[in-house]
Structure formats: C-alpha cells, structure tokens
Amino acid sequence: MRTLFTLTSVCCLIALHAQQQVRITRWDAIRADNALIKGRAAKAALQATGMPEEQQALVLSNSTPELLPASLRNDSARQANAPYLANYAAYRVFSFHEDTVPFTVVMLPAKDNIHMPEDLRPTADLFIAVVDSGLADAAPARQRPEISRGPRWKDLPQATILTPADVYATYDLGADAVARQALADAGMSVPEIEAVAFRSHERNWPDGIDSFEERTKLISSFARYKAYVGATWDDKVVLIVPVEKNKRMPKLMRPYVDIYLVYAKSAVAVKSKRRK
Numbered sequence: 001m002r003t004l005f006t007l008t009s010v011c012c013l014i015a016l017h018a019q020q021q022v023r024i025t026r027w028d029a030i031r032a033d034n035a036l037i038k039g040r041a042a043k044a045a046l047q048a049t050g051m052p053e054e055q056q057a058l059v060l061s062n063s064t065p066e067l068l069p070a071s072l073r074n075d076s077a078r079q080a081n082a083p084y085l086a087n088y089a090a091y092r093v094f095s096f097h098e099d100t101v102p103f104t105v106v107m108l109p110a111k112d113n114i115h116m117p118e119d120l121r122p123t124a125d126l127f128i129a130v131v132d133s134g135l136a137d138a139a140p141a142r143q144r145p146e147i148s149r150g151p152r153w154k155d156l157p158q159a160t161i162l163t164p165a166d167v168y169a170t171y172d173l174g175a176d177a178v179a180r181q182a183l184a185d186a187g188m189s190v191p192e193i194e195a196v197a198f199r200s201h202e203r204n205w206p207d208g209i210d211s212f213e214e215r216t217k218l219i220s221s222f223a224r225y226k227a228y229v230g231a232t233w234d235d236k237v238v239l240i241v242p243v244e245k246n247k248r249m250p251k252l253m254r255p256y257v258d259i260y261l262v263y264a265k266s267a268v269a270v271k272s273k274r275r276k
Contacts, residue, residue, distance in 0.1 A: 029134020034063035045096035164222035182233035208252020
C-alpha cells in the first residue's frame with residue numbers, strides 16, 4: 001500500500017504535544033486493525049512526536065485488536081454502538097496520512113473511560129486510528145494523561161500465592177493514602193501508581209475472573225500466576241502479574257496487560273532471591 005507522510009504533518013505533530021481532547025463522531029471512521037498504526041507512515045509520525053521510546057512501544061503494543069473492548073472489534077459492533085462512541089474520553093496522540101487519507105491516532109485512557117458500558121470499557125490505555133473526518137474537538141479540551149505501561153517488575157522479588165481465595169478483589173487501592181505512599185516509596189511514578197490502582201480491581205481483570213461468581217471456578221489456579229512483589233504496607237502486599245510471564249495461563253485468566261493483585265501478606269510467600 002502506498003503511504004504519504006508530509007513535512008507539514010511532521011511540523012504539526014510536534015505542536016500536538018498539547019494533546020487535545022476529541023470526540024469520535026463516526027463509527028465507520030475507526031480502524032481497529034493495528035496494521036495501520038504499525039505501518040511505515042504511522043511509525044514515522046510516532047517517532048516525530050519525540051515521545052520516549054517506552055511510550056512509543058506502548059502505543060504500538062496497546063493498539064492490538066485483542067485488547068479492544070468487544071464492541072469495538074468489528075464494524076457491525078461499532079455500528080450497533082454508534083450512539084455511545086462520542087462518550088469516549090479520547091485524546092490526539094499524532095497524525096499521519098495513508099494513501100492521502102488523513103488519520104489521527106487517539107488514546108482512550110482506561111481511567112478516564114470507566115463510565116463507558118462494559119462492552120466498550122477499555123481495561124488498558126488503548127490507541128486506535130481514526131479518519132480525521134470522524135473526529136471533532138471536545139469542549140472544553142483537556143490535556144492527555146501521561147502514558148504508562150505500569151511499573152517495572154523484572155528486578156523485583158518473585159512471590160508465590162499460597163492462599164488464592166484471600167485476594168482483595170475490590171480493594172480501592174487508589175483511595176488508600178498509605179498504599180499509594182508505599183507504591184511511591186517503591187519507586188513508582190504517579191502514572192504507574194494510577195495504573196496499579198486501576199488494574200488491581202476485579203472489574204479490570206481478564207474476563208474469567210472479573211466477578212466473584214466467575215472467579216470461584218478458577219480461584220485455585222491463582223496459585224499458578226507468576227507474580228512479583230510491587231509494594232507492601234500494613235498487612236498487605238500488591239503483586240504484579242506480568243503478561244510476559246503468564247502467557248500459558250488458562251485463556252479466561254490470561255492477562256493481555258499487566259494486572260495487579262492485592263493480598264494479605266500471610267497469603268503470599270516471597271522468594272529471597274528472584275530466579276534469573
């Protein structure tokens with residue numbers, strides 16, 4: 001496919017660091033296949049934004065179709081939910097041209113879209129390409145939140161879940177000042193803390209464990225999660241369950257983005273030295 005990425009677009013992209021909030025006005029303007037975002041023109045535009053490499057990588061990884069809510073994955077579902085699409089909190093990230101058609105990649109932050117219907121609610125910060133004619137500036141505009149993959153885990157101690165049923169599935173970590181301070185003391189940035197708070201609640205876990213009724217059937221398998229200690233406070237610990245280490249978990253439990261589990265310290269055994 002022939003692509004076009006103009007110098008004018010590059011100049012505009014630098015200015016787009018203000019990251020204007022937009023509304024999605026046409027369901028048929030959405031391109032859910034991330035092949036477009038991974039194409040040559042889009043990659044050049046993404047690099048031109050000057051974003052850190054980690055954020056650029058997140059834009060690419062979090063544009064995969066399997067991360068999309070069910071009602072965004074195909075044209076028929078998007079058409080059926082067209083009236084709701086304008087309710088998304090969406091932000092411009094960068095723009096590019098494909099076959100002379102102008103596109104904008106927008107971010108749908110998970111935290112800003114909790115209000116959306118369940119089948120349209122993102123469980124991670126998502127990125128989708130939208131034809132420019134299907135976007136309108138939101139009023140009043142707000143600045144895009146900082147992109148965060150979540151905290152690093154590779155150098156953290158590994159943990160084994162001893163008592164799977166003792167998970168605090170609905171713990172409001174975001175409202176616990178002591179917990180938030182513990183996460184900060186562990187070296188997490190504010191966006192990383194927000195990611196942990198958001199994805200430590202059951203509603204943002206994989207489909208097979210996002211409610212008590214469904215989770216009960218699979219709870220014993222929580223002991224199979226490869227997990228790492230993110231932080232501890234009082235009698236609690238938050239575990240990081242990374243995608244990279246849990247690809248062999250049962251499909252209904254398998255995370256597509258890193259998730260976080262709050263447990264009592266007594267329900268977890270921490271290895272003194274993480275196995276390399």
